[in-house]
Amino acid sequence: ISGEKVVSRDIFEDLEEILIAADLGPSFTFDLIEDMKERAKRKELQNPESLKKIMVDNMTAILKQSESPIVLPSNKIFTIMVIGVNGTGKTTTIGKLAAFFKQQNASVLFAAADTFRAAAIEQLEIWSKRTETPLIKQAMGADPSAVVYDSIKAAKARNTDVLIVDTAGRLHTKTNLMDELKKIKRVMGKELPGAPHEILLVLDATTGQNALMQAQMFNAEIGISGLVLTKLDGTAKGGIVVRIAKEMKTPIRFIGVGEKIDDLRPFNGREFVEALFA
Amino acid sequence: SLTDKLDNVFKTLKGRGILDEESVRIALKDIRLALLEADVNFKIVKEFTEDVRTRAVGKEVLESITPGQQIVKIVHDRLVELMGTEESQLKLENRFPSPIMLVGLQGCGKTTTAAKLAHLLQKRQRRTALVSADVYRPAAMEQLRVLGDKIGAGVYVPSDEKDPVKICSSAMEYAKSGGYDTLIIDTAGRLHIDKELMDELKKIKRAVNPSEILFVADSMTGQDAVTVAESFNQTLSIDGVVLTKVDGDARGGAALSLRKVTGKPIKFIGTGEKIDAIEAFHPERMASRILG
Ligand SMILES: Nc1nc2c(ncn2[C@@H]2O[C@H](COP(=O)(O)OP(=O)(O)OP(=O)(O)O)[C@@H](O)[C@H]2O)c(=O)[nH]1
Ligand SMILES: Nc1nc2c(ncn2[C@@H]2O[C@H](COP(=O)(O)OP(=O)(O)OP(=O)(O)O)[C@@H](O)[C@H]2O)c(=O)[nH]1
Ligand SMILES: [Mg+2]
């Protein structure tokens, strides 16, 4: 009889380790485990398999609420502003997105609004060639809002379906850089009512608890309507998005699983949780 | 704050002359939580809290501070001790050129750090050349060239060689004949689980025989820092770590994880995007930051 109780205590420790190792964070992990114990008690389940299933189902249910793909409107320009801290994979994701939307027969246009970082424009230019996506750019050092202004004009002139704006990586703690993003957003909205229709925050799966801060602060400063979680082809699990999904309910649009053009997948909660426990 | 939480643990246990077993056990719960919230790897947290437990239990409660402050001091000092080192100097031998190789995951800041290091070494009167062995990332070589030109460092640009190993050997020739005493090699970001690309690093190491191999890591890295660093270290036997983006608000627990799992010192921190945003690593500041 006490044998079964001991087994349950091991499963709690095992599950705690898996979740913490996956970057869910200690307090959120604690909450999930308490919730699981509660549900298990109600259902009078004690064996490890059932407990794990309760956990998996609960996490999947949390993520299901964030399963919400981008739906392109017909006959309107859809504008996407891609933001995030340095090096998370924004520019690469934009290249992949162009290929993705083209498969849906949408026409795409790029705005090279990272006018700051060395060779940022050249990098996007190569993706532009790879995906046959026209690119609106200015010289390095130009005002990003000016590039964005030009790109909206161009999108209207060409009847583009999807305009994707690449921005420079920036830490959410830098007020002047967050102000620059706000200005870009304002300029877009002024030139095209409703723009930006999607503000996509790109998060790196190797990031720990700071990803929650990033999501909260970018959301507070400029608002985010979707997330992309990149570099899931590595060994990091990106578990922090479970907490982000629970607390912010932000749609997770895609995951990045590599550096090539087709390494982008629509987000699926169940697959994500299964990979986390794999 | 952590000190307030710990003071709370101890205020119900007043009047004891020593830090007793039970109060320390309870205090360690809060310490464990703080370290995990700071992204220290959970296995390392386990070892570390046990280490602190043996150092704290039985210690006489000091007059001048609260027991909570005393435990925090024990933790803080131990963190500093574990992360501190006198060997945070670059190993630059009397070879011309002395090669420094930068390695790490995608997007952690290698290319930017390469230029920052070149700039730092120039200030120390070293003639530094740069080479990008990144034949994969769009405009990677252009990125290093732009940065190198900005600081007047020699940048080796291959004509159309596509083999990173050959590029590095040719860059050594270029640096030698150009009278450079240092060559900084920027490699492509890669996953530690990509066998082919990890083998590529081994080949570059064999061809060039670096004086210094630096593992570049993002300071906001979570639990995975241990797995990644272990792998890079086992493959290459790194000499040190550069922790980047420390100008953010990540607590930086990866610093402790990296130090513990590789045994190698953190030599520099990246503190911004500008070319002079690189500093020597200070364990006291990092320890305070990790403890929040
Ligand atoms: N393995 C892997 N690498 C990725 C993924 N997405 C992007 N990368 C790589 O991450 C690195 C950084 O990608 P970028 O697209 O330049 O990132 P960024 O956010 O635009 O960077 P900044 O503009 O400098 O802030 C590159 O080496 C990419 O190839 C992914 O899903 N998996
Ligand atoms: N805020 C801040 N940004 C940094 C720091 N170091 C690098 N960056 C930024 O991080 C992003 C990625 O830097 P890169 O130098 O391209 O990174 P990388 O490791 O060479 O990337 P890959 O070659 O794709 O693997 C760029 O936007 C840099 O400006 C730092 O210390 N602080
Ligand atoms: Mg970019």
Ligand SMILES: [Mg+2]
């Ligand atoms: Mg690079």
